Amino acid sequence: MSELVFEKAADERKDAPRGQTRAERATVRPASAAQKSQRRARAPKPRGLKIAAWLQTFAELMWLPQAACLAHGIGLIARGEGVSAVLPLAAAVLALGFLKAIAERAGSRLAYRTARAILSEKREAALAALSRRSPLDTSRVASGEAASVIAEQAEHIVPYLARFQTARFKATVVPLAILAVIFPFSWIAGLVLLIAAPLIPVFMALIGWSAQSASEKHLADMGTLNAFLLDRLRGLSTIRAFDAVDLVSRRLTLRAENLRRRTMSVLRIAFMTSAVLELFSALGVAMAAAYIGFHLLGQIGFGAWGGTLTLSEGLFILLLAPAFFDPLRMLSSVWHDRAAGEAALSALDKLAEDGLSMVGAEKEDIAPAKASDRVRPVSVEFRDLGFVHQGSRDPVFEGFNLHVAPGEHVALLGPSGSGKSTLLALLAGLAELRHGRILIDDVTLDDANAARLRTRMAWIGQNPHLFAGSIAGNIRLHRDDISRGAVADALKLASLDHVAEAHGNAMVGENGAGLSGGEALRLTLARAAANRAAGLIIADEPTAHLDHRTASDIAEALLTLASGRTLIVATHDPILAERMDRTIRLNADFREVAQ
Numbered sequence: 001m002s003e004l005v006f007e008k009a010a011d012e013r014k015d016a017p018r019g020q021t022r023a024e025r026a027t028v029r030p031a032s033a034a035q036k037s038q039r040r041a042r043a044p045k046p047r048g049l050k051i052a053a054w055l056q057t058f059a060e061l062m063w064l065p066q067a068a069c070l071a072h073g074i075g076l077i078a079r080g081e082g083v084s085a086v087l088p089l090a091a092a093v094l095a096l097g098f099l100k101a102i103a104e105r106a107g108s109r110l111a112y113r114t115a116r117a118i119l120s121e122k123r124e125a126a127l128a129a130l131s132r133r134s135p136l137d138t139s140r141v142a143s144g145e146a147a148s149v150i151a152e153q154a155e156h157i158v159p160y161l162a163r164f165q166t167a168r169f170k171a172t173v174v175p176l177a178i179l180a181v182i183f184p185f186s187w188i189a190g191l192v193l194l195i196a197a198p199l200i201p202v203f204m205a206l207i208g209w210s211a212q213s214a215s216e217k218h219l220a221d222m223g224t225l226n227a228f229l230l231d232r233l234r235g236l237s238t239i240r241a242f243d244a245v246d247l248v249s250r251r252l253t254l255r256a257e258n259l260r261r262r263t264m265s266v267l268r269i270a271f272m273t274s275a276v277l278e279l280f281s282a283l284g285v286a287m288a289a290a291y292i293g294f295h296l297l298g299q300i301g302f303g304a305w306g307g308t309l310t311l312s313e314g315l316f317i318l319l320l321a322p323a324f325f326d327p328l329r330m331l332s333s334v335w336h337d338r339a340a341g342e343a344a345l346s347a348l349d350k351l352a353e354d355g356l357s358m359v360g361a362e363k364e365d366i367a368p369a370k371a372s373d374r375v376r377p378v379s380v381e382f383r384d385l386g387f388v389h390q391g392s393r394d395p396v397f398e399g400f401n402l403h404v405a406p407g408e409h410v411a412l413l414g415p416s417g418s419g420k421s422t423l424l425a426l427l428a429g430l431a432e433l434r435h436g437r438i439l440i441d442d443v444t445l446d447d448a449n450a451a452r453l454r455t456r457m458a459w460i461g462q463n464p465h466l467f468a469g470s471i472a473g474n475i476r477l478h479r480d481d482i483s484r485g486a487v488a489d490a491l492k493l494a495s496l497d498h499v500a501e502a503h504g505n506a507m508v509g510e511n512g513a514g515l516s517g518g519e520a521l522r523l524t525l526a527r528a529a530a531n532r533a534a535g536l537i538i539a540d541e542p543t544a545h546l547d548h549r550t551a552s553d554i555a556e557a558l559l560t561l562a563s564g565r566t567l568i569v570a571t572h573d574p575i576l577a578e579r580m581d582r583t584i585r586l587n588a589d590f591r592e593v594a595q
């Protein structure tokens with residue numbers, strides 16, 4: 001039944017609002033304050049990230065004992081001690097360095113692995129939600145937009161989780177630990193750092209507000225440009241046919257220029273953030289160094305709790321001062337990961353939301369039909385059917401009844417909008433009924449049975465979506481259980497074997513480029529034929545937009561395919577309808593059925 005979903009997805013373009021395709025709309029829009037706080041609440045913090053943050057913080061803290069050993073060693077050398085006194089300290093510095101490197105590496109690996117696992121989970125959830133959604137759901141995200149979010153923007157989550165979250169934790173713990181170590185030696189050096197430090201977050205927050213909005217606008221523009229490109233590439237032949245290539249390329253240039261300006265403003269803010277940070281950290285370190293220098297020279301006597309700092313103590317403070325600012329500098333360098341990461345998380349979460357679901361969408365892991373399965377025609381019954389489209393007030397069906405016997409071939413006729421396609425979609429379980437039941441071989445099409453029943457159906461759509469690839473690949477559609485022989489039989493049945501031979505291993509282009517309209521339809525017939533267990537063929541206007549000769553060829557192939565199977569076909573074609581066992585005429589008021 002997967003082909004049914006694929007083909008309906010291709011029809012989604014007609015659901016886009018007028019004047020602007022959904023693909024054209026921005027993928028990530030600047031968020032309101034409420035949305036932002038919601039997002040922050042959603043940022044995942046699993047155990048792996050917490051452990052990674054602790055490991056990296058531990059690695060950073062290793063500098064404290066290293067600095068102590070270095071300062072003490074230099075103090076010993078200054079006092080004229082021999083190399084033997086310094087050697088154990090040098091060994092300790094080396095050993096601590098190893099420990100630091102190991103902890104740093106383990107922390108980074110764990111952080112990246114966890115972030116990638118979260119990304120995969122989020123991607124899977126988004127894809128699962130998309131596959132559960134009914135093709136009738138008009139609020140479904142456009143394919144271009146979904147592809148851009150899942151494939152490209154989602155990658156921003158990794159640096160956000162792996163770098164920003166751990167950097168933030170380090171920036172909270174490490175400066176406090178360093179202050180706690182410096183204060184017992186000199187309250188004045190601690191005070192200098194304590195005063196310089198908060199200025200950094202304050203300035204970063206001030207700059208961060210504009211950075212956040214600039215980043216979001218940048219991402220939104222990137223999404224719009226992606227969606228615009230994808231949409232226009234898909235419609236390239238239409239653009240050429242209407243001689244609009246120049247106009248479209250001018251619009252593209254305009255959008256690219258907008259994106260360039262946005263990128264520059266994000267970069268400007270990024271440079272400003274790091275300049276401010278460097279300034280304050282340099283000032284902080286310089287002031288601490290000036291105090292220590294003058295204190296050691298005896299020019300400033302206070303600030304060491306009434307005592308005097310030794311050379312080792314002074315050096316120790318001097319070595320720690322830059323390390324005090326390091327985590328803050330790191331945090332600023334990954335500051336921009338946050339905006340992009342949170343926007344990507346929110347876009348993925350939006351995709352993972354459930355909309356109008358197919359019946360039994362949760363149970364898609366049903367074993368496919370085996371080659372040995374024999375085709376068995378099925379009976380179909382619509383009993384007191386009531387259905388209203390999402391967002392619509394007028395019911396399409398109200399008290400509709402119809403029985404189709406096993407092996408019967410039925411045509412649904414009726415004016416445009418009378419509900420033919422809707423009836424076929426309901427039969428395939430693409431939407432929940434308002435009331436009534438659909439029985440297939442006396443089994444109710446409900447959440448428990450729909451997935452299994454769908455394996456016994458084959459769908460032939462009006463606008464079959466053909467994927468770029470070989471003809472055989474397009475028939476098989478990743479259904480590995482379909483053998484080469486089955487593909488050859490299906491091609492023969494759809495009278496497509498000579499076309500397949502002529503094509504050889506040549507690829508069919510996107511949307512069936514390289515095949516005629518009739519051949520593309522035959523390919524859909526072959527897809528249905530390859531499903532050996534399909535006892536029910538559902539065909540939605542298979543001969544629409546075809547010339548008389550091709551239409552009659554397709555009708556012939558359809559009848560061959562449907563022999564020994566139940567066939568329900570929606571059509572406007574009286575010649576095709578005539579060849580069916582029975583014709584059902586749906587009235588325009590959607591209620592009555594005339595036979």
Ligand SMILES: Nc1ncnc2c1ncn2[C@@H]1O[C@H](COP(=O)(O)OP(=O)(O)OP(=O)(O)O)[C@@H](O)[C@H]1O
Nearest residue numbers: 136137138389390396415416417418419420421422
């Ligand atoms: N996804 C949808 N959401 C809301 N309303 C819909 C949706 N699809 C169809 N409709 C509406 O339901 C009614 C029946 O549409 P349907 O496509 O079933 O008619 P049809 O008989 O197949 O028409 P046609 O012969 O032109 O294909 C129409 O009024 C249509 O506007």
